[in-house]
Amino acid sequence: MNFLHPVFTILFVFLIIYSFIEVNGNDERGPKAILFAVGAYMIIIVGLRNFVGADYPIYRGMYAEFFPTIDYSQLLDKMLFRKTDLDIEWMYVFLNKMVYSTGLPFQIFTLVSAIITISLKLFSYYKNSAFPVFSILLFMIPAYFIADSGHMRQALGMVFCLISFKFIKERKVWWYLLCLYIAFGFHKSSVVFLPAYWLAVIPMNSTKIFYAIIACVILSPFQVYNLFSGFLNSLNVQDVSNGFNGYINFEAKSSSFMDGLMLVYAYMLIAFDKSACEKVYYYEYMRNIMVFGVCLYFIMRDNPVFSTRLVGGYMSFAPLVIPNIIYSMNSNATKRMLHLFFVVFMIFYYFVFVRYQGVAGRFTPETYQNFLWNN
Template structure:
């Protein structure tokens, strides 16, 4: 049984304690001190040393692009002009900026960690009754894969998630403005552009079940193979290392997958607590729609380790908002505590799944994790 490095284990245990305080409290209380945990996560991600599946690639990029990509190339890409720049323009802009100012790579990753984590928790805090519980549900494995791994997508996701602020306000120009910068960090965030309209689609339990069942039926047909544009978002040959890192069962495994069970757990909460949560939590139906979209995308892309993890990611983030809000509206205290315990046990179980299947390659174990703050 593989544990994560003590700094991660202790941080997760602290979040579990906060989660119990939230759910077992007499009234809903927002603990501002959870921001301290967010700061710790920023330090753990930002100052990590040769940690994360893609760390080596980004380290090489840091010294490569300043000598091979001019600011003219970058701004051409920003205005959708064709050139030889293969990596998203805004990431290369900050990469070159930090390098040219003489900052070491860990200062750049520290900046990236701030931009990646602060918007995510800001959205959590503004939209979730139990923010610490939502962060707990996100951290395993989202924090390790996105914020400590594929950092371009981590930042792109953060900006796309922040755009939820403008979905609620029905401010389309600002939504598109934020999404433009999200695309500047990772082109896979283009999949989130329909979110502005998806959030407003009227759904109920019957429609949700029908949609998910329809997507499950589509799964064996691998319809994503007929859309060549998807390869430009997440090309298989470039991200094989990422595929090996995130895929637990392996591409050839048959039957029910671990991620299938997770998606069905999310669906259980969405269906059984839909009506009550819609009544009591502002804009819950928007979060629910985006979470359902993530589940549907997962099942459609299920046959591809790359597409099924990269493309639904931003939508699936909203499941971490949905479940704590579902808990908050349950009036039967014993039932609420029981379901909360199920979620905590799920996080603990996922902790060990991640520890045994992915943490070794990502160097998150006690033997391999290093940080510039103490090494």
Template structure:
């Protein structure tokens, strides 16, 4: 696979780190993270963090590496934007490196990342954003079949966000033989199973196989007052259906032209299946497939543009660019303004 435009990839990465890392009062969760920065440093000691790291009983409710990062920066007397900067460096460098190494058209993949992943994850739900980044980086060890390093990545990812546990089966999912027909039926059966809320059966499984804080978080959101409702039907469904059609239609092209495409595709299909299985619970449908969905938009779609030829390549490229432009205006009018990302509301510590 030919890799192009590396200079532009890294220039974009530096600009994103500056914009995301040094932002001030920008992002949906910014006030909460800033409050936690103070609280962790005052009410949590390093012994509590260690207990959390080795799964001993403790009173820390947030993931231990995130707490440790906050506490170290606070104890050095540094401002909160150093937390966002360090997290941006880790998340962006891992994601951009994975994209550069695994995607033939990295610039197209970065457009998918910019709109809207950069805003929702790395500028909003930062803990999950960095957890997803580590999961994506672990793809290197999935390809190498290095189970020990993969599990180490999962442990570190869990230190930032509990949802990383859902990526654990990825090491084995990539080996499942798939084709167009199997992809179609996996997704159809997931959609048909959605009303039955099969994810409720996972409460007992998580209780017996995962640490208490992970199982507690899972069961706590089963009937959450605000997020435990069904995902609303809308533009998101249309986009997913288009992506599914492209995955199925050009599966053979991807397998023939792109290294490791079968692995990427399996993870993408599993992410789509998870979305439909969890559709009756909004927070599960949005949060849990996150790492897998990264392989849909940032890996599979740009690589399929590379794999196909002539007019098909042009149609897919124009279609994805149209989607990017539409998302730009759609996001700007809603979440962009509310999150403080517009030109009149955005603030940065460097200027």
């Protein structure tokens, strides 16, 4: 039996244990100190990683060899949507150049990237989830490894999509668009999240959610996304190397593991909509965003890249929606049963992840390295 490196396994076990305290305790949100400690730990073990995660060698080479050759005038052209030969997002290059200009090594850039993505995610979980530590557990596998520890551009883009939820709730469209502009500056695929501001306020209920998802499941074999293939391919959803393509195919192909997960999400969204709407502020907004993500997944499920990368901004709301659904249950027995189901599922997912992504991404005891203790 394979395991992730102990630094990840210890974190995983702690999150499971504390999630039981959250769900069964009186103080749902728990002390802030727990989140600060967990966040700092998560930042260190991925921020200071050494040759771990998809695209790490390529990004490290670009940091010292390619990005310094790019002029700020090129970034300005890219920023203002002027024609340019630069084929990588300007905000990501700008962040690289800012860190590189200080003379610091690449591991400091990965640390800065981890600080931005993980701290903003945890802040959003604390503000919007009844069980924030449980939210971290649901986020950890696979997003923590695939995005925050691998596809850093997309992780940075996705976190600004998540943070924009504050302005979706407050109906501040210009601040929302600023978040999306920053997200787009880190990864072009973030533009797919643009409709979220308006999708969030569409009146929905269990029946409408059911029909919307069923319609998208029926449309799935027809590959209707090909009508927009030119636009979708222009978003450069694949990263700079093919580091994780193998297990993307494993998760996203027909009759895949991800299909089952999406069906579970669909059931939760449909079956417990009324109670969640009654008890959780702004649940309808985050629910609508996630419903669209599930629908988008089924429409694109025959394309392993589109179905895993383009839906990322929407599905990053799952760690908010699922804990809030569980929180809304009137019956403590039902609440505990649903929580236990997802804990067991995450344990199962842990071992699936280790066998495929964990080995490919060098997250195992034999391959993981950290600059704090490996030189």
